[in-house]
Amino acid sequence: MKAAERLFSLYLELGFSLQAFSSAVEALRLANEVLESEIYAWRVVSDDGHPVRSSCGLTISVDTSLKEERGLLGKTGWSPSVAVICGGSHPLSVNRALHGWLRECRARKLCLVGIASGVFSIAQTGLADGRRCAVHWEQFPSFVEQFPCVAAVQAAYEIDGDTYSCSGGDAAFDMFLQFVKEDYESPIANRVCEKATAMTVREPGDRQRLPLHAGAAINHDALLKIIEQMERHIDEPVALEDMAASSRLSRRQVERIFSKQIGRSPARYYLEMRLERAHLLILNSHLPIVEIAMACGFVSASHFSKAYRENYRLTPREARSEAIERRRSGHGTFAAAQAHENRRTSNWQGSGT
Structure with a gap:
């Protein structure tokens, strides 16, 4: 092995993804099994040392509190080499104690890992600035x-560098397998995949999902290149002729490829991509509707509202109101965790600390 044994501190946010958490741990456990040695170890952490409720409603016990974990930094045999923030689908409010731990971890040259919404917690500290x-x-x-x-x-x-991040789900398995590859090269990692019956393992930078409306994997390189251009230019749409020219295709060729592979014209596909981005901003941000319209390449709020209503069967304001009402009514298993988080934040603010 090229490095000392690795100890991972896995901090669980309220409403964390159980799938992503278990995928990460399983990659390490299977590596130990293949190596026939306890090379990789992990310690599960929560704010107060109490069990944490996941997004699916199952509660996971932990090993220590955040305060106790921070006290172990720098202690021989106890200090981790990797700090992991296990999040879910809902970014939580600012947690100053967590931020303090993350900053100290970075000062001590630990790798920082953000899983799902855990990336938000790292970004809130400024430690991800300039990083992919x-x-x-x-x-x-x-x-x-x-x-x-x-x-x-x-x-x-x-x-x-020393910043790792993944979108969640089973991508956590692929990312944690990279730690094994760094230490033992591909043969050991391949045996881990065999034990996990993982047919394919994604590399850093690979797509996290199929393109919008794609029913199966797309193997047409020019089509993927054009879709990636669309994704990069949501706020200022690029003319189809320019995208086609960059792929050395004619406009008509691009239209035929889109129709065959996705069942939509390039213009319609681009519009729906921009509307999807706007829809997510409406549901998950507090940006004014007019700013969302401009950020998604629409020339006016009225044009955006008309296109949005045609696609989603309600206006942007109605969609936002419905989302707010769902959160207030406690829709979904995440609600209990979010309510607990709100109480924690309220108590922290009320204490004046």
Whole structure:
């Protein structure tokens, strides 16, 4: 092995993704099994040392509190080499104790890992500024609005120096397998995949999902290149002729490829992509509707509202009102965790600390 044994501190946010958490831990556990040695260890952390409720409603016990974990930094045999923030689909409010721990971890040269909404917690500290970070596509629009200094990408996972990030789900398995590859090269990682019956393992920067409306994997390189251009230019749409020319295709050729592979014209596909981005901003941000319209390439709020209503069967304001009402009514298993988080924040603010 090229490095000392690795100890991972896994901090669980309220409403964390159990799938992503278990995928990360399982990659390490299987690596130990293949190596026939306890090379990788992990310690599970919560704010107060109490069990944490996941997004699916299951509660996971932990090993220690955040305060106790911070006290272990720098202690031989107890200090971790990797700090992991396990999030879910809902970014939580600012947690100053967590931010203090993250800053001390970075000062001590630990790798920082953000899973799903855990990337938001790292970004809130400024420690991700200038770094490439993978963000889940549903969280991506609000993330780029909040953290313009972070090079956010819609990849399965990214590794930029000592900062690791993944979109969640089973991408956590792929990302944590990279730690094994760094230590033992591909043969051991391949055996881990065999035990996990993982047919394919994504590399850093690989797409986290199929293109919008794609029913199966797309193998047409020119089509993917044009779709990626569309994704990069949501706020200022690029003319189809320019995108076609960059792929050395004619406009008519591009239209035929889109129709065959996706069942939509390029113009309609681009519009729906921009509307999806706007929809996510409406649901997950507090930006005014007019700013969302401009951020998604619409020339006016009225034009945006008309296109949005035709696609979603309600106006942007109605969609936002419905989302707010769902959160107030406690829709979904995440509600209990969010209510607890709100109480924690209220108590912290009330204490004046």
